[in-house]
Amino acid sequence: SYVLTQPPSVSVAPGETAMITCGGNNIGSKIVHWYQQKPGQAPVQVIHYDTVRPSGIPERFSGSNSGNTATLSISRVEAGDEADYYCQVWDSSGDLYVVFGGGTKVTVL
C-alpha cells in the first residue's frame, strides 16, 4: 500500500516560516490534503486539493505538491500554530484507500 513519510518534528521561531514535508512515491500525481490537530481535539482540515484553503483558515497556511514531496508551509508562525500536522491522500490504486502520513509535531520556540 501507499506510504506517506513525514518528519516527526519541526521547530520554528515565532514569525518565521514552518515547512512540513510529506514524501511519497510520485505524490505529485496524487491530491494531498492536510490537517491540523491540537491536543485533545479532532483534526481540522487546513489545506485540501494540494493548495486550497478551506473557509476560515488563515492565508498564512499554504500547500504545494510536486514530484515525490508535498509541502505544507505556515508563514509568520504564531504560538497558536503549535500542533500535530498530518498529510493525507486518497489512493484508489491500492487496497488502502485513505492514507495518512505519520504526523509532524510543530513546536513554536
Place this chain on the structure above:
Amino acid sequence: QVQLQESGPGLVKPSQTLSLTCTVSGGSVSSRSYYWSWIRQHPGRGLEWIGYIYYSGSTYYNPSLKSRVMISLDTSKNQFSLNLSSVTAADTAVYYCARDAQAAAGIEYWGQGTLVTVSA
C-alpha cells in the same frame, strides 16, 4: 453547518464487539458526494483509517482490520455505524467519524471523537 457526533460505550471487554454510531446533522448520509468514514487514533499516535461507506451501501475497509470490521448505514436516522469484533487492548483508541469528499476536498468534517477503552 454539518456536524457529526459519535456515541457508544466507552468501555468494552476483550473479545467483545465494539459498536459506535455517528449521527449526522446538517447533511444527509444519502448524499452521493461523500463517503462516511471511521478513523481512529491510538493514544499518543497518528491517525488510522478504519473504513468508509457510500450512500449505496458499498463499503471499503483498511485491509489490516477488514476481517473484524463492519460499517453500516441507517438513512432513516441519518446515521452510520461501526462494529469492530474480537477487540483487544490494541483497539483502545479515540474513534472519530467523519465525512470524506475524497480527492475533491478530503475530510472536511470530523466528529469530536470518542475514547473507547478495551479492558476487563
